[in-house]
Amino acid sequence: MQKAGSDSSKVTGPLWVNAEITYKCPLHCVFCYNPVDYATFGPELTTEEWLKTFREARDLGAVQLGISGGEPLMRDDVEIMVSEASAMGYYVNLITSGIGLTEKRIAAFKEGGLGQIQLSFQDSTKELNDFLSSTRTFDLKSKVAKLIKQYEYPMVLNVVLHRLNIDHIQQILEMAEAMGAEHVELANSQYYAWAMENRKYLMPSRKQLEHAEEVTNRFRDRVGNKMKVYFVVPDYYSTRPKKCMNGWGVVFLNVAADGLALPCHEARMLPGLEFPNVRDHDVRWIWQESPGFTAYRGDGWMKEPCKSCPEKENDLGGCRCQAFMLTGDAANADPVCDKSPYHHLITEQVELAQQPQPPAAEIKPIILFRDDKNSRKLADKEAAHRGDTTAVT
Amino acid sequence: MSESSGSKISEDAAVALEKQFRFQFEPAQDSYVLLYPEGLIKLEGSAGEIIKRIDGEKTVSQIVADLEATFPGVDLRQDVIDFLEHAYAKGWIRQ
Numbered sequence: 001m002q003k004a005g006s007d008s009s010k011v012t013g014p015l016w017v018n019a020e021i022t023y024k025c026p027l028h029c030v031f032c033y034n035p036v037d038y039a040t041f042g043p044e045l046t047t048e049e050w051l052k053t054f055r056e057a058r059d060l061g062a063v064q065l066g067i068s069g070g071e072p073l074m075r076d077d078v079e080i081m082v083s084e085a086s087a088m089g090y091y092v093n094l095i096t097s098g099i100g101l102t103e104k105r106i107a108a109f110k111e112g113g114l115g116q117i118q119l120s121f122q123d124s125t126k127e128l129n130d131f132l133s134s135t136r137t138f139d140l141k142s143k144v145a146k147l148i149k150q151y152e153y154p155m156v157l158n159v160v161l162h163r164l165n166i167d168h169i170q171q172i173l174e175m176a177e178a179m180g181a182e183h184v185e186l187a188n189s190q191y192y193a194w195a196m197e198n199r200k201y202l203m204p205s206r207k208q209l210e211h212a213e214e215v216t217n218r219f220r221d222r223v224g225n226k227m228k229v230y231f232v233v234p235d236y237y238s239t240r241p242k243k244c245m246n247g248w249g250v251v252f253l254n255v256a257a258d259g260l261a262l263p264c265h266e267a268r269m270l271p272g273l274e275f276p277n278v279r280d281h282d283v284r285w286i287w288q289e290s291p292g293f294t295a296y297r298g299d300g301w302m303k304e305p306c307k308s309c310p311e312k313e314n315d316l317g318g319c320r321c322q323a324f325m326l327t328g329d330a331a332n333a334d335p336v337c338d339k340s341p342y343h344h345l346i347t348e349q350v351e352l353a354q355q356p357q358p359p360a361a362e363i364k365p366i367i368l369f370r371d372d373k374n375s376r377k378l379a380d381k382e383a384a385h386r387g388d389t390t391a392v393t
Numbered sequence: 394m395s396e397s398s399g400s401k402i403s404e405d406a407a408v409a410l411e412k413q414f415r416f417q418f419e420p421a422q423d424s425y426v427l428l429y430p431e432g433l434i435k436l437e438g439s440a441g442e443i444i445k446r447i448d449g450e451k452t453v454s455q456i457v458a459d460l461e462a463t464f465p466g467v468d469l470r471q472d473v474i475d476f477l478e479h480a481y482a483k484g485w486i487r488q
Contacts, residue, residue, distance in 0.1 A: 012421075015433065016431075060421065061419065061420075061421025061422065063419065063426065063428055063433055064428070064431060064432075064433070066431075089417060091415055091428035091429070091430070093430060093431060115413065115415065115428070115429075115430060116413065116430040116431075118430075152412060154413060154430070156430065
């Protein structure tokens with residue numbers, strides 16, 4: 001079932017494979033981008049199944065491999081994956097919270113050819129309001145940061161920003177500096193999955209964003225080239241959507257812990273699309289021909305206002321998942337775009353974010369932490385909802 | 394590909410790839426590439442041949458001599474130096 005204009009012989013890629021090797025995680029981040037119903041998924045791929053997947057994607061020309069999760073270090077075969085994938089010719093990136101990164105493991109990763117480690121700095125405890133002063137967290141991260149440097153990796157730190165931590169930006173930057181970070185990405189949480197559930201508690205106000213950018217710029221001026229600091233605002237504050245994943249099925253292949261192959265981290269939620277499993281199909285067919293991957297490739301699927309938009313190649317209509325979540329139809333323009341008739345759904349949320357919110361201590365009992373129990377609850381809710389609205393799409 | 398932001402490389406010093414970079418031939422792209430965290434640089438034309446000779450031991454002059462032996466009859470010196478200056482300014486190589 002191939003769409004006109006998506007001749008598989010002309011399909012290039014993937015270049016980048018992201019392997020979410022497990023959804024197990026010792027953390028409970030309220031902005032996690034893993035699917036909310038992860039606790040109901042089938043068994044994880046075995047080591048052999050992962051290696052087969054890496055090999056097949058590599059044959060298509062994939063060069064970058066991300067090993068992520070969940071917390072990937074919850075599996076004890078990451079060492080094998082790193083060395084095998086590296087031998088296949090991948091540049092291997094490990095994306096971790098650092099929990100479970102011992103010297104023994106990092107030595108094995110180095111030996112196996114691991115290219116880089118991205119360390120995330122997160123709300124690692126349920127103590128939302130004081131996680132920044134949690135010495136436990138800081139000690140752990142500092143220890144891991146030291147190991148990373150000792151093994152001659154660049155220190156890449158990812159910090160997810162949101163309404164409840166963004167005002168601590170100065171402290172966050174100072175911690176990053178104290179750890180010797182060379183690259184720091186301060187990315188505001190985007191509203192998918194768990195972050196979508198918690199959106200109203202996570203979206204910063206315009207004032208908070210301005211303050212954070214100001215502090216970041218001052219910090220940049222002070223540290224100069226020693227540290228590269230990136231600052232990403234929530235796309236809700238834009239009037240043009242992001243070119244999500246650089247296009248559907250263009251460079252990025254996400255493989256979920258249970259083997260489902262997806263064009264992005266979130267696409268599993270889209271109704272009416274059947275995504276293939278790497279257990280049942282080879283990656284070539286999945287990438288080039290499966291209905292899930294051809295569905296929104298190119299621009300043949302577009303409707304107005306995207307179809308006739310002179311800017312459509314700049315952003316390819318934005319994010320299909322965001323369009324679906326907010327408008328009910330993934331083929332609609334991403335409502336971040338102010339040409340979308342649904343743009344008000346974005347601006348209304350942004351306006352809400354300018355209102356005062358209860359302090360973190362009051363939010364804590366009501367905000368949804370990412371854990372198995374909440375995941376099952378959300379899965380039930382979704383199933384019930386799907387039962388009610390199957391006719392919509 | 395010849396912009397160099399004042400950073401001059403020495404012709405008599407050894408050249409090495411920066412730690413985070415990995416050099417290889419990519420059949421899918423029919424090209425040599427440099428891989429680095431989350432990225433890829435496609436090395437068009439002679440760029441691949443130049444980087445291929447970087448081993449942490451050869452100096453710039455030796456790389457030029459090696460290339461001129463492989464591609465005789467062409468004066469490559471300035472092109473090679475321009476490219477290496479570019480690669481140095483971009484942080485792909487070190488001395």
